[in-house]
C-alpha cells in the first residue's frame with residue numbers, strides 16, 4: 001500500500017481521458033503522486049484531427065498533443081509512454097506493467113479507451129489494409145493517400161466518411177461500403193444519413209449500401225482488390241476498415257471488476273465514474289450510469305473524454321456530483337460541420353429549421369413534444385440554446401422551433417424561466 005503521507009493515483013491509459021484525469025486531479029487539489037501510464041509511444045493527444053486535417057495533410061498528430069512536455073514536469077505528473085499495464089491486483093492495490101515492474105496505488109483510474117474493430121475475412125494482413133485509431137495509423141494512412149489511387153472504406157460510420165472526405169481531397173477515387181441500408185445507422189436518422197450520402201456522392205464518392213466485404217485480395221503481400229459478397233471486385237490500393245470500436249475492458253475483467261460483456265461493452269461505473277472502492281473508469285472504456293439520461297451508456301466522444309475526468313476527480317477528492325448530460329458529438333466532412341445532440345432514438349416527428357439548400361440548417365427529432373435529438377448542419381452557433389432546451393426537457397411549440405425568425409436563444413430562455421415541466 002502507498003504510505004499515508006504520499007498517496008498514489010495511478011491512471012492506466014494515456015489518451016485524452018487519462019491526461020484530462022491527471023490534470024483534473026491536480027487542479028482540483030490532489031497533492032500527492034500522479035502516475036500516468038500509456039502503451040502508445042506518443043504522449044497523450046487528441047484523436048479527432050487524425051481522420052480529418054492529418055489525412056488532408058494540413059497538420060500532424062504532434063499538433064494534437066494535449067500538453068507539452070513542460071506541463072507534465074510543472075504539474076508533477078509522471079508520464080510513462082510505451083508502458084503497457086498487464087495486470088491489476090485490486091486487493092493488493094498494485095498494477096504490474098510489461099517487464100514485471102509494479103506500482104502501488106491508492107486510487108486507480110482506468111482510461112484504456114477503445115481499439116478498432118476488425119472484419120473477419122481473408123487478407124486483413126495485406127499491406128494497404130488498415131484501420132485508423134492511433135497517431136501511428138494516421139501517419140501511415142496519410143502517407144498512402146499521398147499517392148492517390150483507389151481507396152475503399154469498409155464501414156459507412158464517422159471514421160469511414162471522414163476518411164472518404166479526406167481521401168477525395170487528396171485526389172483519390174473513393175468507395176464506401178456499408179452493410180446496413182443507411183450510413184451511420186447507429187448514430188443518426190435516415191434523414192441526416194441521406195443528406196450526408198448526397199454530399200459524398202456529389203464529390204464523386206461511390207457509396208454502396210447493403211454491401212459486405214468477404215475478402216481483401218493482393219499480390220506479393222500488397223492489397224490489390226476488395227471482394228464483395230455479391231461476387232463483385234473493386235480495385236483497391238488502400239482499404240480502411242472503420243467498423244466501430246471495441247472497449248478495452250480485458251484488464252479490468254481479468255481483475256474481477258464488473259464489465260458489460262453482453263451489450264455495447266465497457267467497464268461498469270456508477271454516476272460518479274466509480275467502479276469499486278478507489279477504482280474509477282473514464283472515457284471510451286466506461287459504461288457509466290448517466291445521471292441525466294437515467295440509464296447506463298457508453299460514449300465514444302471527445303466531450304465525454306473531457307468531462308468524465310472532471311467528475312471522477314470530484315468523486316476522488318470527496319465532492320461527488322452526478323455525471324451525465326445531453327451527449328454531443330461532431331464530425332467534419334468537406335465543408336460540412338455536423339453536430340449531433342442527444343442519442344439516436346425513435347421520434348414521433350422530424351422538424352427542419354432553415355432551408356437545407358442554404359447549407360446551414362437543423363433537423364430536430366421530437367418525442368412527446370420535446371426535442372429528443374438534433375442535427376446541426378453548419379449551424380454550431382445554435383448548439384448552446386438547443387442543448388439547454390433538450391436538457392430542460394422543455395415542451396416547445398413546434399411552429400416556433402421550425403420558424404427561423406424565432407430565436408432558439410429566446411425559446412431556451414423562456415423554457416429556463418418556466419422551469420422543468422412535470
Ligand SMILES: Cc1cc2nc3c(=O)[nH]c(=O)nc-3n(C[C@H](O)[C@H](O)[C@H](O)COP(=O)(O)OP(=O)(O)OC[C@H]3O[C@@H](n4cnc5c(N)ncnc54)[C@H](O)[C@@H]3O)c2cc1C
Nearest residue numbers: 013015016017039047048085112113114283284300301302
Ligand atoms: C480517428 C478518430 C476520429 C475521431 N473524431 C471525433 C470527432 O470528430 N468528434 C468526437 O466527439 N469524437 C471523435 N473521436 C472519438 C474521441 O477521439 C474518443 O472518444 C477519445 O479519444 C476517447 O478518449 P479515451 O482517452 O477514452 O480513449 P483513447 O483515446 O483510446 O485512449 C486510451 C489509451 O489507453 C491505452 N491503453 C489501453 N490499454 C492499456 C494498457 N493496458 N496499458 C497502458 N495503456 C493502455 C490505449 O493504447 C490508448 O492510448 C474520434 C476518434 C478517432 C479514433
